[in-house]
Amino acid sequence: MARIPAPVAAVRHAVRRNLAGLPADALVLVACSGGADSLALASATRFAFKRVGLVTVDHGLQEGSDRRARSVAAWARDAGFDPVGIETVSVKGLPGGPEAAARTARYSALEAAARRLDASAVLLGHTRDDQAETVLLALARGAGPRGLSGMPGQRGVFRRPLLDVARADTRKACAALGLAPWEDPHNTDPAYARSRVRGSVLPVLVDALGPAVVSNLARTASLVASDNEALDTLAVDALDSARTPEGLSVPVLAGLLPAIRGRVLHRWARDLGAPGGALAYRHVVAMDALVSEWRGQGPVFLPDGIVVARRQERLVRVVPAHIK
Structure with missing residues (x-):
């Protein structure tokens, strides 16, 4: 019996652990852009869970985005995902910059798809590296504990199984499985703050402080999130008293x-x-x-x-x- 490559096993283990509390017959949707993180997540979820669908969102912000969405959907159907859907959204009139507007439109579409399909969860492919970047961006904004807590592992219908998985492992998992990820040009576009953190700031910190800085930043988010939960519970009682x-x-x-x-x-x-x-x-x-x-x-x-x-x-x- 061939040994499963360690990165593939790491992603599958993270998904199994995250979905352990769901009924075996529940429908789970994977939000997949076709990038390495969401592609590795989709493959692992299809392996680890019984009923898995896939949704890809076309923001219409790049030339050929509709073709990319159709390509992801075609791969998903061939791989046995059911149902498979393409959500086309518009960012016009939404508040914030392009990133914020796209995020708002994307999450709204994914929530609507989950309601329509009666899905128990929508899985997002954010990794440990994404969490570290989020903490750095929050620090730069002067955010308080709520911002420093980063992205939650679960909120409402959304789940992020890969917050303890390195981005490098999702890429290695795709390579081991013969999957060809799409490289989003926005991820390297210096016009976006997150891209600058990813391409310039975080590598400098890793060079200066060692590779553990990524997991340490992500762990900081988890610790602060736990403290926030305790303080918020106390605040609810205090508000009632006041x-x-x-x-x-x-x-x-x-x-x-x-x-x-x-x-x-x-x-x-x-x-x-x-x-x-x-x-x-x-x-x-x-x-x-x-x-x-x-x-x-x-x-x-x-x-x-x-x-x-x-x-x-x-x-x-x-x-x-x-x-x-």
Whole structure:
């Protein structure tokens, strides 16, 4: 019996471990661009699980993207994936830069496909290297713990089985299996921040600090994510304690540790309707100042026209016309 190449075994083991809790007859979809990471993931999932479908997304951002999508779909059908689908999306009018807009459109299409097909999970091919890049980008933005926690292993219908697998191993797995990955030119385009981190920043860190820096950065994300989960649980209880019919109790908020109070204010702002993507650190700091640095200052203006003010011993939402 031929020995399975170590990279192939590593990818298959990661997939088996990730899907262990799903019913044997559940449908799993693999999001596959045709790149090495998602191609290795798709092959391993097809080997390790009974019902596996595949979805490829055509963003329409590159010449020939429709042909690439049809090629990936044809490979999937020949390999026994069922169902196989192509989701064509448009990024026009979506917020953020090209990367953010494409990500929003892609995830929306994948979620819609999962609902339509009654899939239990959609697998994404992000690797340990992707996680390390995400942490570096978060550090560059001055992100807090939520940003430094990187990409979650699971959120909603999405799962990332390969966050503990090196990108080099997905390439080696493809080579061992005779798979020919597509090389996305965006991955080496210096116009994109992630491409610059991948091509320039991370290699310099590896040269200076050794190859373990990649796994160390990824492990940092996992550790911070665990801390975030604990702090968020405490914040939920604290928010319940601070609530009043009018808003939030300032004395209760003042008695909280700053890390918990910031999370409470962030959650409350979201409850009021502030969109998470637009709710920034400066908004939370301004609300916190109404509690911890009260000098009679005016209201705080949050995204989506939401206004918060301090009225005696309460933080309350106010109607702009009623601001004094």
